[in-house]
Amino acid sequence: MKEIEELKLPDDIRYTDDHEWAKITGDTVLVGVSDYAQDQMGDVVFVELPAIGDTFAKGDEFGTLESVKAVSELYMPMSGEVIAVNTALADSPELINQQPYATWIVEIKPSDPSEYGQLHDAASYLQLLKG
Amino acid sequence: MRYLPHTPEEIDAMLAAVGAASLDELFASVPADCRMTRAWDLPAPKTEWELNDHLRALAASMGVNEQTAVLVGAGSYHHHIPETIRVLAGRSEFLTAYTPYQPEMAQGTLQGIFEYQTLTARLLGVDVVNASMYDGASALAEALLMGLRIAKKKRRVAVARAIHPHYRAVVRAYLEPAGFEIVELDTLDSGRTDLGGLDALDDLAAVALQSPNFFGVIEDLDSAAAAIHQAGALFVACFTEPLAYGLYRNPGSCGADIVCGEGQSFGLPRSFGGPNLGMFGCKEPFTRNMPGRLVGETRDVEGRRGYVLTLATREQHIRREKATSNICSNQGICALTAAMYMASLGGTGIRQLARLNYDRSEYLKNLLIKAGARIVFAGPTFNEFVVEFAADFRPVRERLLAKNIVAGLELGTLYPDMAGRYLFCVTETIDRQTMDTIAAEVGA
Amino acid sequence: MSATSEPLGTGGLIFNEPLLWHKGRKGRTGMSIPAGDVPAAAIDDALLGEPVDFPDLSEIDVVRHYTRLSQWNFGVDSGMYPLGSCTMKYNPKTNERQAATPAIAAAHPMLADELCQGTLRLLFELQRSLAAITGLDAVSLQPAAGAHGELTGMLIFHAWHRHQGAQRRKILIPDTAHGTNPASAALCGYQAVAIKSDDRGMLDPALVAELMDEDTAGIMLTNPNTLGLFEERIREIAAIVHAKGGLVYGDGANMNAVLGVIDAKRCGIDVLHLNLHKTFSTPHGGGGPGAGPVCVTSELEPFLPVPRVVKEGGSFRLDSDRPLSVGRIHAFHGNFGILVRAYSYILTMGEAGLKQASRLAVLNANYIKEQLKDVLHLPYDRPCMHECVFSDLNQQAQKITTLDMAKRLIDYGYHPPTIYFPLVVHGALMIEPTETECKDDLDQFIATLRTIVREAEEQPDLLRQAPHRTKVRRLDEVQAARCPCLIGPSAG
Known part of the structure; x- marks a missing residue:
């Protein structure tokens, strides 16, 4: 596993306590998991995705990541409606390990864009990881 | 005691190494008020030879034995078992191994179960088969729970009244505490299940039929699949006699989504009802909702073919309360035995054997009709059928028992409205002479 | 080289062997099938299936196939199998013979009681022995495995609380528990509440007292626990649970530590399952079958699965008239052949042998x-x-x-x-x-x-x-899970 110093934590996205990231693209938000999350999980073998049109409140479970011997729930960083899911993950769940920040899991239309501001920025997330 | 290898000297040396004065001192952490204080009153230990005598005496006290012609199936069938199977399944490398969690040391079990999954999937017409459930009854209960899981918010299932009564009892025990509702579907005069009322049932997650059903009748699975899917439910097809699919179309090819049942017919003795083999398969989209273990093919670091337990995140040791089932120990050696049996029969042999069961069963049917009995259900059957006799059958049955023949199962305790009717089973183990004897007594 | 410095593993005499369907030739057979002695009957062609796609093998094909496969396996008979929590003790050979006794192996499970006195007596005597060994009052042999016993135990909890007039929604389970515990409880609709063990690896009664309330059906605990430690304060914990109207479930997976040492009833346990494939020496079969009898106090006996084996006068019969029972949890009488093996083991060991x-x-x-x-x-x-x-x-x-x-x-x-x-x-x-x-x-x-x-x-x-x-060396489990290959390709 990586040391904390080895983790990539881009500045242009925000993070949750549960290691998801959120990225604003126009009026939608892309959601994925952080380098730390994928590293802890090890090889991702399956991603359980929600249906398009499902709505979630901030903090709701919207799917799971599975490795060979563990399951990790995915929680919504912001409230909103799922408008797209990354179908490439069905055949290539390893993208989450290979490119955690280029690999979004769901795209949502946020119902309260101000929630973005409540998420950790890179510095604050790094502090969280350092405990 | 021959199973305990320690000599007194070794015990002393080991106690010294752990710093205890006596074996009892090892239990110092057990409080006095938790201790066993009563004697158990068990019989004095038996030698191997005394044990042989004891079991022989128990066996002798049975009213029937291995020589008896038992024309009763009802979920437990007498088929010939080749000696090869007893020898191979008894190999201690298979028998005394644990669940194959360390695949490098368990490739025999793993390849064997992969082959079982494959042959069973071919037999049932499904895409995936798991490594076994406890028996046909618990497999059916788990199939209905799986249907409820897939349907998410729905709370109701329907099961045919022509499913084995014990299986329906197990379904009730599994489903009712969690608040699920079970509706029973009546049997038509043909012996097939009435699916006419399905449309009127809302909130329906799954519908279960057995084919051949408890009365031996082959259900119309194609029409059932259409009606069940029309009602927005999953089709669970269940069975107690998988040999039927050596002759008849299998449930998967008729549109069943989940196919499950009892595999005892394939190389396992009746053994008073266990150990049996819960066979469980489904169509591919539902794989991740399945209960139980799965073996998958993969490669080792040098590229060699090998097998591992896979998709384990469904299971209790990883997902705990969110697992697809609580099952851990399954019926591993029974599944391996069934694979050995299927391999011994082959595609040619299973058709031949199934055909023989059918022909002999039809032969007895015809003899009984000629002797004045009525075959209660008109629907097609495999090796079981329900008979109603013109006169009280009990004295005839007693006479046949004296000739070491158990002639059918009386249905009144299982279906009060069928009192006085008998369910007969004829497998390849029942020869023409035995059937002629039965017909002669009925006609006498 | 001395005996103790010589490694056991050598690599050995191991053959390759293809998958079953890569062997054989159409028309071979590995099993004798009786000749047809009756006329061929007519059959509805519309119901007739396609030929089943099984390979045709001769008897020696089958024998060599499985003999070679067996040589890739390791069992207790091969060597030491120190799997924690699994009790991989020696599986006596005579037990296999006893289970194969012809009239017992041929016994049909649905015949009249008077035809089955031998098998019913065996069940009755095994129930009585297991009751004595655990200190509890009544036993059901129906559960087919430990987890099946746990489910039965939870069904008993559920039925008992319903009988008391108020259903409860939660159950306490220590964080050291086997995964089957929360999974079994969830099947009954119970929500599992985890209890953290303390820094000594033990359950803290104060924590149990804090969590135990009148919406909690009881507690599931394993003693000795899965750290191999005896929960010394079990009576105190049981008293807390009982005081709030709850029941105590004992997971007997680790019973092999305490035969003749503890009395489950004196510990405050109301329901306990045993794993006959652990403590009572029956083989694990590469995954099963096991047997998971459930032992209960006399107060809970009415809730045990039906049918029950009872003795009346000198004979035995099955009794299904138990209105409070949780019902049936196995098609017949459980994994009977496994019960014969455990029964044989108990008769061979006797009281002193089991305790030793x-x-x-x-x-x-x-x-x-x-x-x-x-x-x-x-x-x-x-x-x-x-x-x-x-x-x-x-x-x-x-x-x-x-x-x-x-x-x-x-x-x-x-x-x-x-x-x-x-x-x-x-x-x-x-x-x-x-x-x-x-x-x-x-x-x-x-x-x-x-x-x-x-x-x-x-x-x-x-x-x-x-x-x-x-x-084979380390296998790619990631690939196996990412692209599952769960059955071999169809020949057609």
């Missing part, structure tokens, strides 16, 4: 613990019961994990211990030698693990690449 088995199981575990604790980290350094739990903490500097040490043990001819369980110990290595291993064999195992610890320091790659000598 637990003493020696505990001696063996403590001996291993004492001989390895200077090289392997022992998170709870206390006298253990029948198993001891180490971790890979000492090997972290070399980045050697529990998995690496486990795989290296295979090269030396041992089945690895249970790894990564219980979850509360990071990198757990859980060793349960059982009583059937002698001191010489334990010494050899201990020496081997010490060698592996030394290898971890000197040649860590040897461990990371292990096993080296097996027919």
Whole structure:
């Protein structure tokens, strides 16, 4: 596993306590998991995705990541409606390990864009990881 | 005691190494008020030879034995078992191994179960088969729970009244505490299940039929699949006699989504009802909702073919309360035995054997009709059928028992409205002479 | 070379063998089928299936296939199998013979009671023995495995609370519990509430008191727990649960430690399951079948599954007239052939033998613990019961994990211990030698693990690449899960 110093934590996205990231693209938000999350999980073998049109409140479970011997729930960083899911993950769940920040899991239309501001920025997330 | 290898000297040396004065001192952490204080009153230990005598005496006290012609199936069938199977399944490398969690040391079990999954999937017409459930009854209960899981918010299932009564009892025990509702579907005069009322049932997650059903009748699975899917439910097809699919179309090819049942017919003795083999398969989209273990093919670091337990995140040791089932120990050696049996029969042999069961069963049917009995259900059957006799059958049955023949199962305790009717089973183990004897007594 | 320094594993005489359907020729047969002695009957063609796609093999094809496969396997008869929590003791051969007694193996499960007196008597006597051994009052032999017994226990909890007039929604389960505990409780609709064990690896009654309320059906606990430690305050915990109207479930997976030592009823346990495939020596069969009888107090007897075997006068009969029963949980009488084996084991061992088995199981575990604790980290350094739990903490500097040490043990001819369980110990290595291993064999195992610890320091790659000598080496489990191949391709 990586040391904390080895983790990539881009500045242009925000993070949750549960290691998801959120990225604003126009009026939608892309959601994925952080380098730390994928590293802890090890090889991702399956991603359980929600249906398009499902709505979630901030903090709701919207799917799971599975490795060979563990399951990790995915929680919504912001409230909103799922408008797209990354179908490439069905055949290539390893993208989450290979490119955690280029690999979004769901795209949502946020119902309260101000929630973005409540998420950790890179510095604050790094502090969280350092405990 | 021959199973305990320690000599007194070794015990002393080991106690010294752990710093205890006596074996009892090892239990110092057990409080006095938790201790066993009563004697158990068990019989004095038996030698191997005394044990042989004891079991022989128990066996002798049975009213029937291995020589008896038992024309009763009802979920437990007498088929010939080749000696090869007893020898191979008894190999201690298979028998005394644990669940194959360390695949490098368990490739025999793993390849064997992969082959079982494959042959069973071919037999049932499904895409995936798991490594076994406890028996046909618990497999059916788990199939209905799986249907409820897939349907998410729905709370109701329907099961045919022509499913084995014990299986329906197990379904009730599994489903009712969690608040699920079970509706029973009546049997038509043909012996097939009435699916006419399905449309009127809302909130329906799954519908279960057995084919051949408890009365031996082959259900119309194609029409059932259409009606069940029309009602927005999953089709669970269940069975107690998988040999039927050596002759008849299998449930998967008729549109069943989940196919499950009892595999005892394939190389396992009746053994008073266990150990049996819960066979469980489904169509591919539902794989991740399945209960139980799965073996998958993969490669080792040098590229060699090998097998591992896979998709384990469904299971209790990883997902705990969110697992697809609580099952851990399954019926591993029974599944391996069934694979050995299927391999011994082959595609040619299973058709031949199934055909023989059918022909002999039809032969007895015809003899009984000629002797004045009525075959209660008109629907097609495999090796079981329900008979109603013109006169009280009990004295005839007693006479046949004296000739070491158990002639059918009386249905009144299982279906009060069928009192006085008998369910007969004829497998390849029942020869023409035995059937002629039965017909002669009925006609006498 | 002395006997104790010679490794068991050699690589051996191992054959390759294809999959079944890559063997055979159409028209072969491996089984004799009686000749048709009756006329062929007409059949509706519309119902007729396609020919089943099984390979046609001769008898020797089948025999060689499975003999070769068996040689890729390791069982208790091959060598030491110190899997923690699994009790891989020797499986006596005579028990196989007894289960195969012709009239018993041929017994049909639905015949009239008067035709089945021998099998019913066996069930009755086994129930009575297990009641005496646990200290509880009544036993059902129907559950087919430990988890099935747990489910039965939870169904009993559920039925009992309903009978008391108020259903409850939660159940307390320690964080050291087997995964089957929460999964079994969930099947009954109970929400599992985890209890953290304390820094001694034990349950704290104060915490139980805090969590136990009148919406909690009871507690499921394992004693000895999965750290191999005896829960000393079990009576206090049971009293807390009972005071709030709850019941106490005992997971008897670790019963092999305490035969003749504890009385479950005196411990305050209301329902207990036993694993006959652990404590009572029946073989594991590469995954099953097991048997998980459930033992209860007399108060809960009316809730046991039906049918019950009862004795009236000198004969035995099945009784299904039990209105409070949870119903039926097996098609017939449970894994009867396994029950015959356990019955035979109890008759062979007798009271003194069974009690001595637990003493020696505990001696063996403590001996291993004492001989390895200077090289392997022992998170709870206390006298253990029948198993001891180490971790890979000492090997972290070399980045050697529990998995690496486990795989290296295979090269030396041992089945690895249970790894990564219980979850509360990071990198757990859980060793349960059982009583059937002698001191010489334990010494050899201990020496081997010490060698592996030394290898971890000197040649860590040897461990990371292990096993080296097996027919296949480490398998790609990631690929197996990403692109599942669960059945072979169809020939058609």
